[in-house]
Each structure stands twice: as C-alpha cells, then as structure tokens.
Amino acid sequence: xxxxxxxxxxxxxxxxxxxxxxxxxxxxxxxxxxxxxxxxxxxxxxxxxxxxxxxxxxxxxxxxxxxxxxxxxxxxxxxxxxxxxxxxxxxxxxxxxxxxxxxxxxxxxxxxxxxxxxxxxxxxxxxxxxxxxxxxxxxxxxxxxxxxxxxxxxxxxxxxxxxxxxxxxxxxxxxxxxxxxxxxxxxxxxxxxxxxxxxxxxxxxxxxxxxxxxxxxxxxxxxxxxxxxxxxxxxxxxxxxxxxxxxxxxxxxxxxxxxxxxxxxxxxxxxxxxxxxxxxxxxxxxxxxxxxxxxxxxxxxxxxxxxxxxxxxxxxxxxxxxxxxxxxxxxxxxxxxxxxxxxxxxxxxxxxxxxxxxxxxxxxxxxxxxxxxxxxxxxxxxxxxxxxxxxxxxxxxxxxxxxxxxxxxxxxxxxxxxxxxxxxxxxxxxxxxxxxxxxxxxxxxxxxxxxxxxxxxxxxxxxxxxxxxxxxxxx
Amino acid sequence: xxxxxxxxxxxxxxxxxxxxxxxxxxxxxxxxxxxxxxxxxxxxxxxxxxxxxxxxxxxxxxxxxxxxxxxxxxxxxxxxxxxxxxxxxxxxxxxxxxxxxxxxxxxxxxxxxxxxxxxxxxxxxxxxxxxxxxxxxxxxxxxxxxxxxxxxxxxxxxxxxxxxxxxxxxxxxxxxxxxxxxxxxxxxxxxxxxxxxxxxxxxxxxxxxxxxxxxxxxxxxxxxxxxxxxxxxxxxxxxxxxxxxxxxxxxxxxxxxxxxxxxxxxxxxxxxxxxxxxxxxxxxxxxxxxxxxxxxxxxxxxxxxxxxxxxxxxxxxxxxxxxxxxxxxxxxxxxxxxxxxxxxxxxxxxxxxxxxxxxxxxxxxxxxxx
Numbered sequence: 001x002x003x004x005x006x007x008x009x010x011x012x013x014x015x016x017x018x019x020x021x022x023x024x025x026x027x028x029x030x031x032x033x034x035x036x037x038x039x040x041x042x043x044x045x046x047x048x049x050x051x052x053x054x055x056x057x058x059x060x061x062x063x064x065x066x067x068x069x070x071x072x073x074x075x076x077x078x079x080x081x082x083x084x085x086x087x088x089x090x091x092x093x094x095x096x097x098x099x100x101x102x103x104x105x106x107x108x109x110x111x112x113x114x115x116x117x118x119x120x121x122x123x124x125x126x127x128x129x130x131x132x133x134x135x136x137x138x139x140x141x142x143x144x145x146x147x148x149x150x151x152x153x154x155x156x157x158x159x160x161x162x163x164x165x166x167x168x169x170x171x172x173x174x175x176x177x178x179x180x181x182x183x184x185x186x187x188x189x190x191x192x193x194x195x196x197x198x199x200x201x202x203x204x205x206x207x208x209x210x211x212x213x214x215x216x217x218x219x220x221x222x223x224x225x226x227x228x229x230x231x232x233x234x235x236x237x238x239x240x241x242x243x244x245x246x247x248x249x250x251x252x253x254x255x256x257x258x259x260x261x262x263x264x265x266x267x268x269x270x271x272x273x274x275x276x277x278x279x280x281x282x283x284x285x286x287x288x289x290x291x292x293x294x295x296x297x298x299x300x301x302x303x304x305x306x307x308x309x310x311x312x313x314x315x316x317x318x319x320x321x322x323x324x325x326x327x328x329x330x331x332x333x334x335x336x337x338x339x340x341x342x343x344x345x346x347x348x349x350x351x352x353x354x355x356x357x358x359x360x361x362x363x364x365x366x367x368x369x370x371x372x373x374x375x376x377x378x379x380x381x382x383x384x385x386x387x388x389x390x391x392x393x394x395x396x397x398x399x400x401x402x403x404x405x406x407x408x409x410x411x412x413x414x415x416x417x418x419x420x421x422x423x424x425x426x427x428x429x430x431x432x433x434x435x436x437x438x439x440x441x442x443x444x445x446x447x448x449x450x451x452x453x454x455x456x457x458x459x460x461x462x463x464x465x466x467x468x469x470x471x472x473x474x475x
Numbered sequence: 476x477x478x479x480x481x482x483x484x485x486x487x488x489x490x491x492x493x494x495x496x497x498x499x500x501x502x503x504x505x506x507x508x509x510x511x512x513x514x515x516x517x518x519x520x521x522x523x524x525x526x527x528x529x530x531x532x533x534x535x536x537x538x539x540x541x542x543x544x545x546x547x548x549x550x551x552x553x554x555x556x557x558x559x560x561x562x563x564x565x566x567x568x569x570x571x572x573x574x575x576x577x578x579x580x581x582x583x584x585x586x587x588x589x590x591x592x593x594x595x596x597x598x599x600x601x602x603x604x605x606x607x608x609x610x611x612x613x614x615x616x617x618x619x620x621x622x623x624x625x626x627x628x629x630x631x632x633x634x635x636x637x638x639x640x641x642x643x644x645x646x647x648x649x650x651x652x653x654x655x656x657x658x659x660x661x662x663x664x665x666x667x668x669x670x671x672x673x674x675x676x677x678x679x680x681x682x683x684x685x686x687x688x689x690x691x692x693x694x695x696x697x698x699x700x701x702x703x704x705x706x707x708x709x710x711x712x713x714x715x716x717x718x719x720x721x722x723x724x725x726x727x728x729x730x731x732x733x734x735x736x737x738x739x740x741x742x743x744x745x746x747x748x749x750x751x752x753x754x755x756x757x758x759x760x761x762x763x764x765x766x767x768x769x770x771x772x773x774x775x776x777x778x779x780x781x782x783x784x785x786x787x788x789x790x791x792x793x794x795x796x797x798x799x800x801x802x803x804x805x806x807x808x809x810x811x812x813x814x815x816x817x818x819x820x821x822x823x824x825x826x827x828x829x830x831x832x833x834x835x836x837x838x839x840x841x842x843x844x845x
Contacts, residue, residue: 017507021536022531022533022534023510023515023531023533023536024508024533026510026519027508027510027514027519028509030518032494037491037492040491040526043522044527056508082509102508102509104504126497126498136808146495149494149496150494150495329552330553332495333495333551333553334489334493335556336553336556339492340492
C-alpha cells in the first residue's frame with residue numbers, strides 16, 4: 001500500500017517533492033518541543049524510537065494541497081502540516097505517522113498593495129524573507145517575533161503567534177485581512193475579502209489558531225505599515241515586579257500607545273538580562289519603546305518617563321533601552337538560550353491586569369514548592385488594553401537521566417503550573433499554541449464549550465486526518 | 476566513526492535544535508527540505524557522532540548538499556561567543572565519510588577526475604588555457620584556478636591584457652595543476668595535501684615575488700590551508716582584485732568612468748573566509764564612482780554564488796544556476812546594468828540567469844583601462 005500511495009503523491013507534487021528518505025523522516029521528527037529534542041538527544045544506547053512520517057510532501061500551491069488531502073482521506077492517512085518546525089509545543093510532530101505537508105514551497109509574495117497597505121503571500125514564506133522584501137519598500141508587517149528568522153507566516157497563523165511590537169500592532173490574528181484555506185476534505189475556500197463586516201461569524205477566526213487540525217491555510221493577505229520615522233526605547237529598574245506591572249498598566253491605560261513594553265521579574269533580571277545585556281541590577285528591568293513620527297515619539301517618551309519617574313524607577317537611559325532592541329533576538333541563540341541537558345519550558349499565559357500578578361505568583365509558588373529542583377523566571381511582554389501576557393519559564397539543570405522519568409517530571413510541572421494559572425484567571429497559552437504538549441488540558445480549559453470546537457472539527461474533518469493528537473481532539 | 480573534536484561537538488550541540496539561521500541557508504531554499512538546513516544536518520550528524528547511529532545514504536547526501544558558504548555563521552548571533560562552525564563540521568563529516576568508503580558515486584567521480592586530470596570535470600589538461608604555456612622567470616605568477624583555466628579563458632586573457640598594458644613581467648604555470656582545495660572540500664584530505672604539495676613546489680620553482688590568484692578557492696587554499704598543512708610560500712599572495720587595486724592606487728592603472736550602473740557579487744570564500752570585501756569595491760568604484768550600487772545582500776550577508784557547489788542530490792554542478800538566479804534577481808531589483816563577479820563560477824552561475832551584463836572583475840578593469 002505504501003508504494004501505491006507514494007506514486008499518487010508523486011503524481012501530485014512531482015517526484016523530487018515527495019521524500020521517503022530516512023534523513024528527512026528523522027529531521028521532521030524533531031521540532032522545537034523539548035520532549036522531541038530530549039528524545040533525540042538521549043537515543044545513544046537506548047532503544048528509543050520517535051514517531052516519524054511515512055512521506056514528506058512539498059506542495060507548490062493550494063491545488064496540490066487539495067489533491068494530497070483527498071488522497072489522505074481516501075486512505076485515512078494522518079496529515080501533519082509543517083512550516084518552519086520552530087514551534088515549541090510539538091504541534092508539527094507527526095505523532096501518528098502518515099504525511100508531513102511541508103508548506104515552504106508556497107513562498108511567493110503575490111502582491112504588495114501600498115494603497116490598501118496589504119501584502120498577499122503564500123503561507124510557506126519564512127517571515128523574515130517577507131520582511132526583507134517589504135523593508136526594501138520602506139514597509140513592514142510589524143510582526144516581529146524572535147522566530148521571524150525561522151518560522152513561516154503559516155506557522156504564526158496556526159498557533160496565533162505574536163511579536164515584540166504586538167502591544168501597538170497586535171498579534172498575527174489582528175493582521176489578517178483574508179485567507180485561502182484548503183479544507184480537510186480538499187475543498188479550497190476563501191474567507192471574505194475584508195475582516196470587518198457584519199456578515200456573520202468571521203471565518204478567518206475559525207482557522208486562525210487551529211494548528212493544522214481544521215485545514216491548511218495556503219495564502220494570506222496581511223496588513224502592512226510604513227516603517228516609522230523614529231523608534232526610541234528607554235529602560236528602567238523598578239524596585240519590584242509589582243511596581244513594574246503598575247508602570248506597564250499605566251503606560252497602557254493612560255493611552256500612550258507604546259509599541260513595546262517588556263518587564264522582567266527580579267530573578268529573570270538577575271539571570272537573563274545580566275547574561276545577554278550585561279546589566280547587573282537588583283529589581284525588575286523594564287524597557288518600553290515608541291515608534292512613529294519623531295515629534296510624537298518624543299512626546300510619548302516624555303509622558304512615559306514621567307510615569308516611570310513617579311514610580312521611582314532607576315533610569316537606565318535610552319541607550320540601554322536601545323541595547324535591548326538591538327539584542328532582542330540574541331536571547332534565543334545558543335549559548336544564551338536554554339538547552340539540553342537542561343529541562344525547560346515556556347509557560348506563557350495571559351490574564352487581566354487584575355489577575356496577572358496573582359497568576360504569576362500562583363505559578364511561581366507551585367513550581368518552586370512542588371519542584372525544588374526547578375527555577376522559575378518570567379517576563380511580561382505583550383500588553384493589551386485589559387491585561388498582559390506572562391512569559392514564564394521553568395528550568396531544571398539536571399533532569400532525570402531516564403527519558404520517561406524526565407518526561408513525567410516535565411509533564412507534571414506543566415500540569416501543575418497551568419492548572420494554578422487557570423485557577424487564578426489565566427489560560428493555557430498566549431502565543432505558542434497548544435500542540436501536543438497541552439492537548440490533554442484543552443478540554444479542561446474550555447469546559448462544556450469544548451463541545452462546540454469538537455463539533456466543528458467533526459464537521460470539517462470527518463475522517464480526523466488533520467494533525468491528530470493535537471489541540472485536545474485526540475484521533 | 477572517527478572521534479569527533481570538541482569544537483565540532485560544541486557546534487553539533489548548539490545547532491542541532493536551533494533553527495535561527497535557516498533563512499540564510501541557500502541549500503534549504505533549493506530543495507525546501509529540513510535536512511538541507513544547518514539544523515537538519517546537525518541533527519543527522521548528532522545521531523551519528525553522539526547517538527550511535529550509522530550514516531545512511533540520504534544523510535550522506537544531505538552532508539554533500541551543503542555549499543559550505545558559511546551563511547549560517549554570518550547570521551548566528553551566538554557565533555561570536557560560541558564559535559559554532561557548521562562548515563568545519565561538514566568538512567569533518569565529509570572526511571569521515573570518505574575514510575569509511577561511503578562517499579557518493581558522484582563525489583568519487585569528481586575525486587577521480589581531480590586526482591587524474593587536476594580538474595573536477597574530467598577534462599583533458601590539453602583543453603586548458605595553460606596547456607601551451609612556456610614558463611619563465613618573472614616577479615608575478617598568475618594562478619587562474621580551474622574555472623578560468625578550463626571554462627572561462629576570457630578572464631585570463633583580460634588579466635594578461637592588463638599585465639601587458641602595464642608592462643609587467645609575469646608567468647603562468649604550464650598545465651596549471653589543481654590546488655587541492657576541491658579535494659579537501661569533498662573530504663579527500665590526503666589527496667588534497669598531495670596536490671597542495673605539488674602546487675606549492677611548482678610555485679616555489681617559479682621563483683616569483685607575488686602570486687596573483689583569480690579563483691577564490693585557490694586563494695583560500697594558498698592563504699589558509701597551505702600554512703596549516705606546513706606548506707610555506709614565501710611569495711606575497713593577492714587576489715586579482717587586490718592586485719588591481721594596488722595598480723590603481725599607485726597610479727599605474729587608470730580606468731575610464733562608466734555611466735553604467737554597476738553592482739558587485741561578493742565571494743563567499745574571499746569574503747567570509749578572508750575578509751576581502753573592500754578591494755573589489757574600490758576597483759569598481761574607480762570607474763563607476765557613484766554608479767556603483769550595492770544589492771540587498773552584500774559583505775558578510777552576501778548570497779552564495781555556489782563556489783563550492785560541487786554536488787547536490789548527487790548531481791554534480793546542477794544547482795549553481797539556482798544560486799545565480801537569486802543574485803540576478805537582486806541585481807535587477809536595483810536596476811543594475813552590470814554585475815561584477817569574483818570567480819568564474821559566479822560569473823557562469825549568474826550569467827545563465829539574467830540578461831544583464833555579467834563580467835569578472837578583471838574583465839571589468841580590462842574593458843575600462845585607459
């Protein structure tokens with residue numbers, strides 16, 4: 001049967017775009033999820049096998065995706081969509097084998113519309129490649145995550161990604177005008193030409209964040225902006241996290257419209273800010289930034305500083321603020337980034353301003369009291385009119401040597417920390433997604449409303465071929 | 476498998492799960508496969524060197540699909556501190572693959588051709604433009620490199636015109652041998668060193684004061700590999716662009732101004748390995764002045780022209796044009812009329828994909844000299 005399906009897939013995408021090579025199966029079995037990395041890291045001397053795809057297919061367009069999905073339905077073969085493979089939740093792992101649908105050949109920039117300020121692209125484009133092309137014309141999507149260099153636009157859509165400028169420009173879901181989607185059964189649909197209508201539910205929002213379980217987004221029109229005339233930053237040290245959170249909340253509620261606010265907990269200031277930026281201070285490091293017309297930015301900077309001064313922040317100046325901006329990606333490169341054999345995870349969540357500090361404290365307490373071998377750090381990096389996100393992390397220097405024990409510990413921390421977050425008003429995730437990692441907790445988060453999402457899945461994907469095992473859907 | 480060095484282990488461990496340089500890797504965006512990205516290759520090599528697996532043929536192919544252009548290093552923000560070096564890791568793995576007799580057939584064929592004919596393409600040395608050279612004593616020895624010697628004699632002719640115009644005594648090496656660089660990049664160090672010894676002997680016998688080299692691979696070999704292998708050359712070693720610049724600076728060589736918009740395709744082996752970025756620019760600017768324009772990617776962020784693109788998916792030399800096309804697009808984006816290249820390989824790969832004029836830097840200078 002395998003060989004029969006292989007020929008059908010080759011007829012669709014071309015022989016050179018369908019791989020069954022051992023090297024590809026191996027590489028596509030590891031994404032940025034700690035467990036997949038650990039599983040690979042510890043294979044020496046152990047009888048460890050990782051779930052692997054049977055076929056890796058590189059379709060060129062929606063039509064080819066459609067045909068692949070029809071074949072997959074005919075034979076009830078699982079299909080896992082893969083963009084850049086840089087997701088941290090295991091969302092792109094082919095846990096039940098089948099087909100990996102690598103979208104990166106769908107990387108065309110179809111149209112840059114400087115009147116409507118939109119760009120239409122294939123979702124397989126690496127986001128940085130898109131940004132570089134826009135930059136040539138003085139434009140940007142203003143979606144600026146650390147993963148821009150390695151993730152695809154489709155990957156961001158799949159898990160509701162965000163970037164460092166989100167406080168002003170929004171998350172990826174705020175930037176989408178319309179999309180082309182291949183449904184699990186192979187039909188190619190387009191969402192409405194514009195997203196702000198009074199024509200019923202917004203179809204875009206059904207597929208955004210669906211992590212490849214409800215279809216494959218093959219083309220998207222995104223909003224774009226002119227590069228700002230001025231972009232300025234200023235950094236402060238506040239005596240504690242509570243003060244820093246109050247400053248952030250005031251920057252938002254007093255309508256200063258910052259593009260960046262990033263607040264580091266006292267222990268992350270001590271550990272990470274020192275390591276990457278070389279700033280050795282006690283307290284909570286906060287950097288804010290504004291962009292736009294020079295005079296407006298100067299005015300915003302003036303009012304922001306007044307708030308920081310009122311809260312008795314130690315002014316580190318604009319240069320150390322700009323230094324953060326310059327090094328904003330550096331945090332994610334080795335040797336700065338956490339890495340194996342460490343066990344680590346990003347417990348990002350989001351809550352209202354009223355709840356967010358409680359969420360932080362609840363997660364911190366759970367991790368530190370139940371798991372004394374773990375460190376807990378966090379920063380607050382995406383701010384909304386009603387609250388902000390917490391980018392919390394746990395790190396264990398020497399996790400158990402036995403991989404199953406290590407996974408048990410890893411999963412236990414996730415369970416306990418996120419249940420504490422949900423109890424305090426947080427949610428499972430803010431911008432990394434659910435994937436395989438948090439799939440088991442998703443029905444718990446949604447409660448009885450999860451049935452609505454399940455019904456949607458059943459209706460769109462009757463054979464449950466799309467990314468099984470993810471997003472709480474099982475198989 | 477051969478015991479891996481600590482530097483290579485550090486690279487493996489840093490790069491195996493880090494995708495942050497992937498957008499810079501030219502090989503991934505030809506095949507679009509994860510195994511053709513630095514992360515993918517590090518995962519595969521980690522499995523072999525630290526995971527107890529054997530090399531399989533597709534992993535070996537992925538290792539030979541790397542163009543060794545070094546873009547991953549240029550785009551790594553941790554490189555300065557960590558010293559991660561994917562090209563060195565790949566070269567180590569290739570040597571190991573070769574030592575275990577696992578090199579792909581296409582690679583073995585290139586090796587045999589280099590050993591027997593001193594070129595990668597199995598061409599008879601009689602077809603080279605140095606076949607009829609009569610060696611003489613001179614201050615300047617001009618080394619062409621394989622591309623100029625076998626496929627692009629017009630570059631050598633242009634340089635010889637400049638030397639003649641300047642009344643500079645020069646010599647060439649009859650049946651110019653391979654430097655060994657290609658063999659080393661393919662994993663055949665022993666054979667590479669034998670060829671290097673031969674080349675070094677020929678150079679010494681020529682007794683020149685200055686060696687001027689066209690081919691960036693040969694330049695890199697003479698500058699870096701030979702000293703590392705204990706082959707000391709007493710002569711000064713210059714790339715043709717550096718030599719032309721010295722002639723221009725001394726006032727001996729004058730170039731007419733050109734009104735054409737000119738851009739430069741940097742060389743990975745000259746630039747990333749040897750820091751030669753400014754000399755060719757100064758030569759071009761000596762004529763083009765304000766009409767010189769940079770493409771989007773230049774200096775350390777250059778786009779690979781495929782100087783070491785010997786094999787890809789087992790097909791020798793088939794993918795260079797795809798790299799050339801990416802450079803052509805960027806040149807067309809800035810409305811350039813002329814693309815100046817720094818190697819025969821770059822010239823051919825770029826010229827095959829554009830209607831713009833593409834010329835080597837010595838052709839540019841020769842065409843405009845007063």
